[in-house]
Amino acid sequence: MTEMMAEIAAFDGRTAKIVGPARSGKTEALLRRAAAAVAAGCAPEDILVETSTAEAARVARRRLVDALAAVGVSGVEDIAGRITVACAQQVCLAVLEAPEARAATGRTPRVLAPFEYNFFLEDMKTLGTPARRLRSELSHIKKQWCALAAEDEWAVGEEKDVLDLAHRLLDVTNAMLEDEVAYLCGRYLQSNEGADARQQFALVLADDFQNLSAAQQTCLCLLARDQLIVAGNPDETVRVATSFPNPEGFATFDTLRRNVTVFALDTAFGNPNVTAFCDAVARAGSEEALVAAHREGTIRDIATVKWNTPDEEFNGLTRYLFAVSAEDPEAAQSDICVVAPNKQWAHAFEQMLVRRGFAVSSLGFERLTGDPRDTNRARALVAYTSLNLLADPDDLFAWRAWVGFGNYLTYSDGWHFLMDWCDEHDAGILDALEAATAARTAGEAEPFPRAERLAERYEAGRAMIAAHAGRRGHNLLAALDADKLRDFAALSATLAGDEDAATLYAMVRETQFFPTHEANVRAVRVSSYEQLCGCGYRALYVTGCVDGFMPARDAFEVVSTDADRDRVREADRRTFAAGVAKATDALMFSTFSRAPLELAERTKMQVARVRMEDSERIATLRPTCFIAEAGAAAPITLGGQTLLADLGMD
Numbered sequence: 001m002t003e004m005m006a007e008i009a010a011f012d013g014r015t016a017k018i019v020g021p022a023r024s025g026k027t028e029a030l031l032r033r034a035a036a037a038v039a040a041g042c043a044p045e046d047i048l049v050e051t052s053t054a055e056a057a058r059v060a061r062r063r064l065v066d067a068l069a070a071v072g073v074s075g076v077e078d079i080a081g082r083i084t085v086a087c088a089q090q091v092c093l094a095v096l097e098a099p100e101a102r103a104a105t106g107r108t109p110r111v112l113a114p115f116e117y118n119f120f121l122e123d124m125k126t127l128g129t130p131a132r133r134l135r136s137e138l139s140h141i142k143k144q145w146c147a148l149a150a151e152d153e154w155a156v157g158e159e160k161d162v163l164d165l166a167h168r169l170l171d172v173t174n175a176m177l178e179d180e181v182a183y184l185c186g187r188y189l190q191s192n193e194g195a196d197a198r199q200q201f202a203l204v205l206a207d208d209f210q211n212l213s214a215a216q217q218t219c220l221c222l223l224a225r226d227q228l229i230v231a232g233n234p235d236e237t238v239r240v241a242t243s244f245p246n247p248e249g250f251a252t253f254d255t256l257r258r259n260v261t262v263f264a265l266d267t268a269f270g271n272p273n274v275t276a277f278c279d280a281v282a283r284a285g286s287e288e289a290l291v292a293a294h295r296e297g298t299i300r301d302i303a304t305v306k307w308n309t310p311d312e313e314f315n316g317l318t319r320y321l322f323a324v325s326a327e328d329p330e331a332a333q334s335d336i337c338v339v340a341p342n343k344q345w346a347h348a349f350e351q352m353l354v355r356r357g358f359a360v361s362s363l364g365f366e367r368l369t370g371d372p373r374d375t376n377r378a379r380a381l382v383a384y385t386s387l388n389l390l391a392d393p394d395d396l397f398a399w400r401a402w403v404g405f406g407n408y409l410t411y412s413d414g415w416h417f418l419m420d421w422c423d424e425h426d427a428g429i430l431d432a433l434e435a436a437t438a439a440r441t442a443g444e445a446e447p448f449p450r451a452e453r454l455a456e457r458y459e460a461g462r463a464m465i466a467a468h469a470g471r472r473g474h475n476l477l478a479a480l481d482a483d484k485l486r487d488f489a490a491l492s493a494t495l496a497g498d499e500d501a502a503t504l505y506a507m508v509r510e511t512q513f514f515p516t517h518e519a520n521v522r523a524v525r526v527s528s529y530e531q532l533c534g535c536g537y538r539a540l541y542v543t544g545c546v547d548g549f550m551p552a553r554d555a556f557e558v559v560s561t562d563a564d565r566d567r568v569r570e571a572d573r574r575t576f577a578a579g580v581a582k583a584t585d586a587l588m589f590s591t592f593s594r595a596p597l598e599l600a601e602r603t604k605m606q607v608a609r610v611r612m613e614d615s616e617r618i619a620t621l622r623p624t625c626f627i628a629e630a631g632a633a634a635p636i637t638l639g640g641q642t643l644l645a646d647l648g649m650d
């Protein structure tokens with residue numbers, strides 16, 4: 001253990017900040033502090049280790065077991081299990097779950113899934129605000145929540161109308177938006193009612209603090225009783241814990257508070273070529289970016305492999321991986337990760353890998369998408385909502401979604417009338433739907449406009465619940481037509497078979513909010529850049545390294561302003577550099593030089609030129625600009641065919 005590591009582990013002050021370049025052991029230092037605290041007699045329940053994602057929490061918990069063992073603690077698995085290791089959003093939700101918090105906030109922490117947000121958005125459109133302006137106002141509202149700014153201080157004029165309607169829609173359905181969670185938690189913890197919920201943990205250890213919103217950062221500070229240590233690096237900011245990270249909250253952590261001990265780590269561990277590359281990419285963006293003063297580890301070449309087309313990339317790279325794995329069949333496949341720039345690339349690689357006999361665990365692309373207005377494109381969404389209703393027939397937002405599927409306005413007009421009816425009759429959503437149904441059955445006039453349509457959907461929902469009540473596991477998924485949907489394939493594969501609807505729904509919900517990799521060490525990982533946060537892999541294969549994928553096309557588009565383009569490029573730079581740094585040994589970038597124009601446009605590659613080839617329009621593409629920007633630290637370049645030939649595979 002280095003001297004500074006030992007100092008951090010033994011730290012007995014109140015507040016500290018650990019800062020260091022990529023791979024300098026910031027997480028390691030926090031985990032060793034936790035282990036040392038346990039060894040010194042601190043109750044495991046009194047420790048909170050906070051991460052940016054649920055997967056980072058899973059990985060941290062595993063590393064914690066080693067850290068505890070290293071200080072001679074016995075029963076390490078049990079002890080590690082008793083320490084709270086969770087992502088910021090989970091921490092805030094746990095606070096809001098407490099009955100006292102529910103009473104004080106008057107809110108239920110039932111967060112809208114990303115696709116459910118589309119129903120909310122449709123209902124917001126009833127305000128009449130043009131869609132673009134509405135989106136930008138909602139974005140501003142979320143930004144203010146993330147900044148923990150009190151609503152009455154900033155909501156005025158039209159924005160106040162937007163906020164009021166948002167509150168009304170969420171109140172009537174007992175629901176909450178994702179970005180509201182830390183806001184409500186922070187306001188509660190700051191209030192008199194929240195006094196007992198503050199300082200819940202003797203020790204709060206917050207990793208990747210730069211990724212958190214100001215609201216999340218404040219919550220963590222308020223939860224610490226005796227000691228708070230934050231670790232991070234503003235140049236590694238990734239938008240994964242919140243839509244509005246606050247790296248300044250980390251940068252100024254020690255200047256805005258008194259008596260903060262700062263530990264600056266300066267040695268990067270792992271393949272020095274990897275960390276030097278990442279540092280060079282960060283420096284190309286900002287001369288002040290933190291870089292390592294020393295590098296420790298075994299030097300190994302890093303490479304960029306060039307293919308002609310995406311198909312060649314999918315085929316060639318998976319053949320290569322197959323050959324490499326065959327050389328060492330006993331090695332844990334979970335130490336290998338294929339990084340995909342988008343869902344399409346992730347699926348393509350997943351399919352190719354499965355075809356070659358690999359088990360695969362994919363992370364970062366599981367959010368259910370579709371169009372709720374079009375039943376054919378909403379099959380996964382309907383299955384999710386059906387499970388939700390079977391698990392909890394009183395879930396009001398599930399009913400909101402259910403009645404809206406398949407209508408071009410998701411019946412937001414009717415929903416509005418229904419809410420007015422509720423106000424007039426001092427009644428709830430289910431009362432209104434029941435009243436509409438009763439009128440429809442009796443052939444009476446509608447209690448409110450569109451009531452008949454909503455009643456029809458409601459009755460269909462009740463019939464669905466009656467038809468499937470009592471079904472379990474695979475049988476239930478099949479009854480909901482979810483068994484054939486790709487979105488449910490991973491869930492289906494993990495089922496024991498006798499899970500009831502509530503259990504299944506909890507499992508699906510977890511994949512939407514807190515997804516993690518399977519524990520299976522035989523499964524190769526496929527990951528988004530963002531989900532690399534908090535992880536480490538022996539080998540990373542970074543696919544689709546073309547401009548437009550990374551950085552995103554918005555970093556190039558001439559339609560936006562220079563400042564907008566820069567913002568996208570620099571945010572993506574940090575995501576890229578922090579992501580690929582997670583390779584401890586082998587790092588390979590994979591790129592291709594051309595693609596059918598239609599594919600390039602649809603997937604948002606940055607097209608350099610277009611030319612005709614065999615009467616097909618072909619887009620010429622460039623490798624990710626960050627690679628060349630690394631200058632002398634850039635990887636060596638290989639042709640795809642050379643790579644395969646070296647393994648005797650041409």
Ligand SMILES: Nc1ncnc2c1ncn2[C@@H]1O[C@H](COP(=O)(O)OP(=O)(O)OP(=O)(O)O)[C@@H](O)[C@H]1O
Pocket residue numbers: 001002005020021022023024025026027028029236269270534536581582584
């Ligand atoms: N003192 C050390 N000696 C040897 N290896 C170390 C040491 N500290 C950390 N490592 C190893 O270096 C790698 C990076 O460690 P860690 O994840 O703790 O760093 P980090 O600064 O949090 O990384 P990131 O910048 O990716 O968030 C890990 O593989 C870890 O096991």
